[in-house]
Amino acid sequence: MRDTLRRHLAGQVAGEIAVDPASLALYTTDASNYRHPPLGVLLPRDAEDVRAAVATCRELDVPIVARGGGTSIAGNACGPGLVVDTSRYFAGVRELDPESRTARVAPGTVLDDLQAAAAPHGLRYGPDPSTHSRCTIGGMIGNNACGSHSVAWGRTADTVRELDVLLYDGTRMTVGRTSPPELDARTALPGTEGRVYRELRDLVRGNLALLRTELSTWPRRVSGYGLEHLLPENGFDLAKALVGSEGTCVTVLGAELELTELPRHRVLAVLGFTEDVAAADAVPAILPAAPLTVEGVDAELVGLLAAARTEDLPAGGAWLFVEFGGDEPGEAEQRAHRLAAELGEAITGHLVLTDPAAQRRLWRIREEGAGLATRRADGSEAWPGWEDAAVPPERLGGYLREFKRLMRRHGRSSVVYGHYGEGCLHLRLDFDLLSESGIAGFRSFVEEAADLVAAHGGSLSGEHGDGQARSELLPRMYSARALELFERFKAIFDPDGRMNPGVLVEPRAVDANLRVRTASPELERRTFLGYPEDHGSFGEAMRRCVGVGKCRNTSGGGVMCPSYRATREEQHSTRGRAHLLAEMINGELITDGWRSKEVHEALDLCLSCKGCLSDCPVDVDMATYKAEFYHQHYRRRLRPAAHYSMGWLPLWLRAAALSPRLAGAVTARPRAAALLKRLGGIAPQRQLPAFARTPFTRARRDLCRGPDPAAPRPVLLWPDSFNNYFTPRVLEAAAEVLGAAGYQVVLPERGVCCGLTWVSTGQLGVARRVLRRTVEVLRPYLDAGYRVAGLEPSCTALFRGDLGHLLPGDGTATLLAERTHTLAELLAEADPPWRGLDLDAVSQVHCHQHAVLGFTAEERVMAEAGIRSSTLDTGCCGLAGNFGFERGHYEVSLACAEDRLLPALRETPAETLVISDGFSCRTQIAQESDRTAVHLAEVLQDGLRRR
Template sequence: MTAVGASSLLPVLNNHPHSHERFGAVEELERVLRAEMRGEVRFDAGSRALYSTDASNYRQVPIAVVVPRDAADVEAALRACRSVGAPVLARGGGTSLAGQCCNVAVVLDFSKYMRSIQSLDPDARVAQVEPGIVLDRVREAAELHRLTFAPDPATHSRCTIGGMIGNNSCGVHALMGGKTVSNIRALDVVLYDGTRMTVGATSDEELRAIVASGGRRGQIYQSLLNIRDRYADLVRQRFPRIPRRVSGYNLDELLPEHGFHVARSLVGSEGTCVTIVGAQLDLKPSPPYRRLVALGFADPFLAADHVPFVLEYKPIGLEGFDGMLVDFMLRKQLAVEDVKLLPEGRGHLLVEFGAWSAEEADLQAAEFVLASQSLAPQPHAQLYSPADAARVWKVRESALGATVFVPGEPHGWEGWEDAAVPPARLGSYLRDLAELMRDYNYRSPMYGHFGQGCVHMRINFDLESEEGIRKYRDFIDHAADIVLAYGGSLSGEHGDGQARAALLPKMFGSELMQAFREFKAVWDPLNRMNPGKLIDPIEVYQPEENLRLGAGYHARKTDTYFSFSGDHGSFAEATLRCVGVGACRKAGSGTMCPSYMATQEEQHSTRGRAHLLWEMLEGGVLKDEWQDEHVHEALDLCLSCKACKSECPVNVDMATYKAEFLAHYHERHGHRLRDYAFGFMDRWAHAASYAPALANLPMRLPPAASLVKATLGIAPARTLPRFASKSYQKGIARSRTTGAGERVLLWPDTWNNYFHPPALSAAHSVLASAGFSVETPRQHLCCGRPLYDFGFLKQARSYLERVMRTLAPQIDSGMPIIFLEPSCASVFRDELLNFFPADERAQRLSRSTRLLSDFLVERAPHYRPPQREGARILLHGHCHHKSVLKMNAEVDLLRATGAEVEVLDSGCCGMAGPFGFEKEKFAVSQTLAERVLLPAVRSASAETLIVTDGFSCREQIAQNSSRRAVHFAEIIAPR
């Protein structure tokens, strides 16, 4: 974000959430930070808004955001904060669910620069890493040696190791290898007072030597020793002996039987004690052969009752979920085909076995299936192939997305989502909790780590009225009593943060609470580390404070171009859809979020943009509403790929939000010449079709081409595509019907019609050979896709109205309309219905829209494409093809040619219509292309056929390699 003067900030709270002391030295803090750090220092309103919330119900605007480059930068940042008494909050991936990652503090974000594996020793089974590294990067490196970092929460694709340590994360395979605390060998930490030290397990001899050496380190160890000796018996008595005790500080790790392990005592301290700048991780063996069995019971309570039986067979993973979760998934159209693989039942257990040979894994699974049939009542059992197992795991991993924004359901929220009890008592606990929820008229799916007694929920709390908030607080008090009656922990995975901190006295009692305060004071005597969260010397924040919504909240009403019917007609409600889980911050696979993959910046993630839009409408930090430059800057690098609409667990639709924002933004800020040039490309292409040679002439003359590029702000390295010598429409007899079969309309999109007509000609031939009667419109028609990229929504709506008027007879008759360009087809599947949600003709047009491959599979089941036996095809999917339309039919037809087809997991090609041509976005465009696509193209053999349906994608390939990609239609055309 572009920095603004710190003098514009209001005074913010120092020291303690309930203190009357004010911290007003913001200008001095900014000056010192900028002088002492090499990393990035951000005091602007946009950055502060970005980091004001995490994945929880809470919101607190930070003082500033600091992005350190290394440990020395962290020390400098702490030194600066110390000079003015500013509190500090170290933050990982920002996916915390209990509010521990938002505070009125200087936020340290390690995820951009401090994300390396410094060493990995497979013999010693240890890795040294920086705190900002994402878990999946560690696991990928370890798996090369058949090792793993055992904890693997559902956020494994974006959670950072530092965040996992702060939170004591767990996940599916904590059953195999334990929580994070059990997998930490040593930590390199910096204290608020500037002390830097490495801590780990400590023998009695080492402990005596450290204490005798004196200094700050000796003082710390002596104080920890005193705490241990004073509270050891209470810790042994009061700490629940269950697999998932995450609540409180890990004072048990200081006991002699645990080796006075100082590093592990700091795990789960949620940034309230130290700042971690390095970690030594214990790596555990990772069985390479996995087998999955699913059991189906009549209800989730019976499934939970049988957890002890399952554990006898020593699985490496044991997950469970209820029928309501499956119902919600089907209602939201999530993993619909995968759900069909589940055995019959309303409560399911997923049981995973791991072994060092396929035979051993098969034997374990088979013995378990056989044994399960002796249970009464007998569950339905299903053993899966590895391919089907991946699909069933997808059902479990889609759980969070299934619990939020469910049609016909009130919103579900965290707040009581991860308590844990002894696994043997899980069924009884869930029955009692379900009864309590019925008493409060609450409901939620149940899912999670049944094998360790930890179950997740997302309950329909009312967090927008005083009565609803009182009811929420009353419920969690009673729920805590139930958990503690079963010998459980208030948190079994997500931490205490603010959501559960005030309930900890119930669990631990006053003496252990005093021990926790003393432990924090050893490390942070001034209470500057994430104050008010988890443990505080005075008083923690209450669960009902700092709510992002809160009593009296109402989603702001604003006039919009789109209907947002899926969000009750409210743009504000749409921006609230983001629940902060950060799936858009993954970088290893998929398409979402390309600009984050390129920049590693929160503001360029789907989550960051959604949060900024919400803040914009709230008007607290961002003051300029639709004209806010922070929001505009964040949206400027959005490629409108639509991947978030399908890959985001809650289907945030940033392409639509961007178009809506730009339409309002440009009501005051005029459009650039380039916007008109690219946005109305269909008009210029149509005009050029009358004299294409003349239209192409400027780009064939270097001085003229340079002038055009400079005038329009086009990257010098780009070449504008040439108009075809004859458009597709001019190359055939207009509106002439060919063939005698079912009538279909072949859509002459701007890109293939005016620039690459061979693709349309090939599609025409394919349809005719498949027995269809092919029509082509007489008039120039356009879906208006480029208009959305520049906020020309009035014009885009007009384009669609013209299409519906012109093609009314074909639309009303239900004639299939066949598209070649995925971005054009997506307009009629998506934007059309957002403009005209109740228009019957729009509904019919949307239903009639088909890509060529989908149409052939659905309506021509006997069609067989020409054979290409022995050929090799490299297939790259256009973003809209993958996200809105799906590619299964195209892959199946290409493989039906007999060719070997490799589908690239290449994400966005980076061109994205006009995006890749714009000078200021060229670097991002190239970064995305070089991530997977271009290396794959360059390494492909000369005989390999490169296929992609997106005109932009073909341009990106052509402009960065010697290869030329072709459209799917050209591959299957009759030869």
């Protein structure tokens, strides 16, 4: 059927059609627990593509599954049919009218893009899910998304004025609020449109009492269909009724949305409570103050974010983030302080933040909750099997108490966070979804949880829809008669049940089609790396990615994921690669295991930047997984030339250092350089770095000595291959600066290497041997109390991170990781003799430093030295070690640099210093701009010499 579907679609659509195993693997799941291999994937370019696709599916009797950003946690964006992904091309703000405060958008429009278009007019779109940087308007319409500000600005259903929709039979309709005369006119129309309105009118007239009672207008009743919007007093609004229908009735081709006015001033009050239940109890007292939002987090969630610290918050075990807006300066701040005073002893403390940057730091905790909560503090796994249920806010405290008793009875636990202001809690529980008994326990728990929500007058879904996660449980919330109306409503639009089947009506079982899998014992035995954060299991590491899709962010900051930002293709996102690796383990679509060409193709454009290790809420480490895959993929096979040329670079550099002038003369000759690049698999567009005349380790043999146990403040300066053989001036500068700061500096007596280039090319056996030798050389220094100063961030980060994967359980390796520091971390402990440098600078942070080491010490040292430095949020430079030098990668490497770095440098005044500690970053800047970047050590050395 897949080939038949592809043939029928070919020539009918301008968008991309895919039925290959890799594409299908990318779309087997969303951010839920469920897995459904599709028949095919379509990336339509416009409404005409969607129309043609639906016509083809109707001809072949193939189901349609609409999809936006794929961030749904309910299992309503994956299914066994044609997945229509509008997020790639069918996107954009078509029209924005500031006077009427409306916008017309295509379904694939990312929410942040709409917000960016509205902001210059002082407007915004009200609903704001935590996935705002990648979720699409079509997806928000599908599951009636709400977000943190819905307490003030409503749900998606409250903001939709008009929808352009397509039925499975090919009928296209524009729907919205319908007056009685207009309803009469539409029921008289011929064909499908007239039938739809006639049958809807009959459905409403025959069930007015039920619609007015059981289908309440309580804001967070998202489960089921929104039939209450068809009541006469609600304007028979078919657009609003279709919001939250999860693609089971129509395909959305466009929408007209209402925008809201931004308050001129906003403040964030952070209220502390003893525990989450106490915070829930306080909500009814807070709502009369008319806040913009009331969001809750508990201490465990805060602790899961490395950058967050409970000491930055008021005392307590749980907190409410309460935002206020105002048109006049000070108005919102006064309201926040007034609320805190009124709550009195109910709170354990409070603070009021007026600084937007400080507010954003706290909002990050809340926004990343869906990912953070996937791993508990002890490393155990948690799942979204019971998420987003809501109860009326006045019942929230009682519901949470009983829910926690339910968890204890079942031996389950969860962090607690969510939209407290509307009674909607997000809970990820430590279900056992790997065993039959565990899955049975999962089913028992969600059944009892559904009964508990219903008993409190709540909704199984407070946002994100029902999907497969909750549709089967709807009889526990609704009467049989209401469920019959749901079936009747769907049948009016989709009588053959081809629109996202198995959701809402005739649902699949809540415990069927689970995607959670274990790796086979054979695969676990064969894996090379240690995976200490995943209990030594590659399979557990592969379960880290739950699909929240932060790696698909193209509008915000951070590093992750540079190749996706360059290509906008799902397979080049961290999530896409993780899904392919998971499907490799599964073995159904990707059948050749470690030899998989599909996985290899996706990983080929992974820069190994490690941005995902810090920017992904669940610390997916794709660079490590790539190294493992390459190691297995090329086992006993010939490797690409670049793996021999750049993977073995430290040895070639050592050989070249025997006659650096000869080596430099050869690489400087165009023909010789071109031949070397061709033989070495190096991109012809790249310039080969110039060799230093004398390596630092040879020039400063006086520093090459053994450990002195009596030495004061001893430091071993790490002679990384990049600085040692290409830019020894950096090591010289560091030695001078460390000496001036009171450290006694030595170099190792014997040659050492961190093995980075072998790790990045997946030559892990060699890397382990190199590291074992290095650890043995460094053992006496570490035993004598020496610390290690790293100048190259990638090498320093390897000691602090990947060393544990390569030498798990090695005590000396653990000590090396603990004793390794950046130059700035060591200088931050000293009383520096350099001050008052009076320099303006911008700093480009190396990806590995961003991900593993942090940049706080560097910012502090520069500030104390009198360097007015702005840390650029420019992401990956695009060179990323060997990646940007490899043949076939130059265009992507340059695109990564052009994403943010190079434009930022062009806007930087010529007299402003560019500081970058990474050799790759400095090389990319030198080769692709007219600027020259310097290492922080060089800047501080210059400051010393100018004293």
